[in-house]
Amino acid sequence: MGMLEFYGQQYLDGHASDPRDLGWMRGAPPPADKRITFESDCFRAFPQIRWSLSHMRELTTTVNVWRGSDAPSNLERFDRSSEIEALAFTDENGRSLGFEGALFDTYADGIVVFHRGRIVYERYFGALEPHLPHACHSVTKTYAGTLAAAFVHEGVLDDRKEISYYLPEMRGTAWEDATLRHVMDMQTGLAHTETYADEKSDVWAYSRACSFRPRLAGYDGPTTICDYLQTVRKEGTHGQRFDYLTVNTEVIAWVMSRVTGLSFAQLLHERLWVPLGCEHDAYVLVDSAGMSVAGAGLCTSLRDMARFGELIRCEGSCNGKQLIPASAVQDVHNGDHGYSYRSQWWVTHDEFGAFEARGIHGQRLYIAPEAEMVVARFASHPLASAEAGDIITTPQLLALGRMLRG
Amino acid sequence: MGMLEFYGQQYLDGHASDPRDLGWMRGAPPPADKRITFESDCFRAFPQIRWSLSHMRELTTTVNVWRGSDAPSNLERFDRSSEIEALAFTDENGRSLGFEGALFDTYADGIVVFHRGRIVYERYFGALEPHLPHACHSVTKTYAGTLAAAFVHEGVLDDRKEISYYLPEMRGTAWEDATLRHVMDMQTGLAHTETYADEKSDVWAYSRACSFRPRLAGYDGPTTICDYLQTVRKEGTHGQRFDYLTVNTEVIAWVMSRVTGLSFAQLLHERLWVPLGCEHDAYVLVDSAGMSVAGAGLCTSLRDMARFGELIRCEGSCNGKQLIPASAVQDVHNGDHGYSYRSQWWVTHDEFGAFEARGIHGQRLYIAPEAEMVVARFASHPLASAEAGDIITTPQLLALGRMLRG
Incomplete structure (x- = not known):
């Protein structure tokens, strides 16, 4: 074996x-x-x-993200499977790998590659099927951050405002004087840890509060996301340094829902699933107050995640309609120097000017403007770390981009 | 108020x-x-x-019933709203009611009326929207019974066989020597009660086992449907009298899944949702072993439930395809004398030769062959009894049928 x-x-x-x-x-x-x-x-x-990551709704409570009634948007295909599977590359350990072998070695559940807006490669493995929503984990954050960036560029939200301006109940918490921009860029100073390998890390308390993990017998902690957020205290200074903490994304989603009157799931429906012509309903995990787990709870079909990636590659425009302001997208990928995080996107400044969404266990939505390529992949890597497969996947994506750029 | x-x-x-x-x-x-x-x-x-009956998935665990990738089947419309809403009738208490008032008085969440295959009336109320799946409750049984009847008429199942033939683990339980037909017609002798008003009734133990109701702290009873079924003992004789017990339907679904290798949700997908061209994914509540709650757990959009009704009115044929053997449908509505239950359908022998599916809190799928009418309705009546609204809804359906028959 x-x-x-x-x-x-x-x-x-x-x-x-x-x-x-x-x-x-x-x-x-x-x-x-x-x-x-x-x-x-x-x-x-x-x-x-x-199995679980393709079957989350069978395990916990979820809310539907409705795709609407219209026919799905047509996706052109230009199959390049044989070329792509013939691709060999060297991983960061110097090991020579074939394209398909690299997918198995990173426990991929599925991959879709768009080049110039056409599907050139699509595969599913293990429990995943084209119509099944798979857990996005922290790719969820990128959906939330993109919507928030759109609202900022549309003037619905002001990212210079402090969180307590939008959410008075956050006075006295860590976020009282954090600006929305601090939160969107994970530049907050929070007394909060996110170490998956440590059972005592605060991320697990958050997970229990929001019904992402079971509660132990006699549990008497917070039972909703909002209640949990109000327990988090400030440590250090906002705007000083990057600290990747999922709770920040919950704050973004809470602000959006408070201001628009729509849940995160409804926002995804109205702003993305319907106008993108998504093929499948998606869903989001909900807590016991019915609030969406916007930091990690989205489950979508792979092709629909790729549609979102292609929208962003096209600077927010889809079939002639501007769904997300182009300025919001440009603001992301012009972002900071070096590998950085802007509006919940990872900005690589690699040879393709790529930026990406990443989720624990190997989820990745990689947008490479200079290769005119979008790669969406789901995985269920044994290690609870998006980085675990990077040693293979990052050089694989670069090799693929070079091939497609031609 | x-x-x-x-x-x-x-x-x-x-x-x-x-x-x-x-x-x-x-x-x-x-x-x-x-x-x-x-x-x-x-x-x-x-x-x-x-609110809850239109939002079950936000409250508990569910599995998707996928509608497939094709466009939904077209539903012709011939709007007769004004005539229908002008209809007055007398309820069983002698009270004169208008058609719409009767819907409010029975806490209807939605109603769709088909006449000669065309939608003549469609309304939604309260929390229900056309795309939202609503709890069917015991209408679920009718879906299970119809599939089982189809399998019997196709020779996949033999309704003369005893349950222990299909499920050896049922030896020693109430169902050991019950035939599949006894179970399909609720003619079993079980030491089991189903009295919703009595907190000590066995139906609540069943509900807790199958995750339909929360478990109390320290709960140490069965945690799956199959485990629960194996605790039920025989009382009396099978085939002697009608006793409406939800657990029987769980046995039917278990037999179907064992024999076909497909879950109840997969069977609904393959046999009904895809070939009927349903518009929306449905879902079924699942227990902690992932088994569908086939006695009460289906949630579907109203229009898709009406599509199922229209299929049955057309004796199992839809767009020239025979999805359910006509003999299986005929066997139901030729059924027993008087108001009776056959293959999980209520047979009324009323003036339209109607037969129907019924669910607690007012769900009804009423098929009136001689009025060429199908009525699908969802409701959320305060009383946990399908009968609570009958005093109004039954004469309302008869008045509607008479009007449409012309």
């Missing part, structure tokens, strides 16, 4: 961990040792995660 | 209980006294239920 080693631990490899072959959640009912439940927390364990 | 009285209790009426006006689950976040949660069990209370 194929194994891979990460940090001295052995894991089933991308082939051997295929949840269909392992029989997870198969049978009526599935045998007890093949069940994946939320309460047990095993849905986050490996290899169960290879 | 408008009130209605049932059994000596006062309730907000159909207008006054509109969840939009009452502010349930509105705001970011909704105020604490306007929240509807699963854990508190308040989602089943009135007037919260007026």
Whole structure:
């Protein structure tokens, strides 16, 4: 059986961990040792995660992101699978890899590649199917940040205003005097940690509050996202340094909902899913007050995530309609020097001027303007770190971009 | 404020209980006294239920019933709203009512009327919108029963076989020597009660096992539907008398999944949602083993439920394709004498030869062959009894059928 080693631990490899072959959640009912439940927390364990990330709604509460009634937008295809799968490249450890092997080695669940607006490559693996929404994890943040940037450029929000201006109940919390821009760029000073490997990290308290993880018996902490946010205190100074904390994105979404009167799921529906002509309803995890988990809770089909990427590559324009102000997109990728974070996008300043959305366990939406390429991928990597597969995926994306740029 | 009285209790009426006006689950976040949660069990209370039944997936775990990728089937329209709303009739208490007033008095959330295959009337109220799936409750049983009847008529299942033939793990339970036909017609002898008004009734133990109701702290009962079913013992004789018990439908669905290898949600997708050209994905509540709650857990858009009704009115044929064997449909409505239950359909033998699916709180799918009419309605009546509104709805349906028959 194929194994891979990460940090001295052995894991089933991308082939051997295929949840269909392992029989997870198969049978009526599935045998007890093949069940994946939320309460047990095993849905986050490996290899169960290879099934869970394509089945989140079966594990917890969700709200629909409706695609609307019109026919989906047509996606042109220009199949280049054989060229792409013939592509070899060297990973950051100096290992020579084939394109497909690299997908298995990073536990990819699916990949769609757009070049000049046409689908040149599309594959699905393991539990993922084209119509199934997959957990985006922190790619969710990028959807929230893009909507917020649009509202700022449209004058609906003012990113120089402090959070307490929009949310009076945030007085006395860490965000009282943080500007919306500080929050959008993760430049807040919070007494809050986000270390997935540490069970005592604050990120787990946040996860329990927002129903992203089960609560232990006798739990008496906050039971909603908003209640949790109001417990977070300031540490240091806002606007001084980048500190990647999911709770900031919840604040962005809360501000948007307060100002527009629409939930995050409704905003995604109105601003993106309908006008983009998405093919499938998406969904967002909700807490017990019905608030969307905007920091990590979106689940969408891969092709619809790629549609969003293509919209952004086209500076917010889709079929002649400007859905997101071009200035909002330009502001992102002109962003800061070096690898940086702007309006919830990672800006790489690589050879393609690429910027991207990233999610834990290997989700990536990579937009490479100078290669006219968009890559959307989902994965269920054993390690709870978006970086775990980068050693392979980053050079793979660069090799692909070079090939397509021609 | 408008009130209605049932059994000596006062309730907000159909207008006054509109969840939009009452502010349930509105705001970011909704105020604490306007929240509807699963854990508190308040989602089943009135007037919260007026919101909950259109938002079940936000309250518990669900699996998608995918409509497929093709365009929805076209529904012809021939609007007769003004005639229909001008219709007056006398309810079973001798009260004269207008058509629309009767909808409000029965807490209707929506109604679609087909006549000769065309939509002649369609309305939505309260929290329901055309694209939102609403809880079907026991109308779910009719979907399960229809699929089972189809499998019987296709030779996939044999309704003379005992349940233990299909499910060896049911040996020693109430169903060991019940035939599939006994179960399909609710003719089993079970030591099991289903009295919604009695908190100690077995139906609540079933509901907790299948994640339809919250579990109390320290709960140590069964945590899946299949585990629960195996605790039910025989009482009396099978095939002797009608006893309407939801657990029987869970057995039907379990048999179908065991034999076909497909979950109830997958069966609905393949056999109905795709070939009927349904417009919206539906969903089914799932237990912690991922098994569909086939006795009560389906949520579908109203128009898609009406499509199913129209299929059955047309004896299983849709656009020239025979989706359900005509013999299976004929077997239902030729059924027993008097008001009876056959393959999970209520057979009325009324003036239209009507048969129908019924769900607690006022759901109804009424098929009147001799009026060439199908009526699909959802409601959120304060009383947990499909009968509560019958005093109004039954004469209303008869009056409508007479008018349309002409």
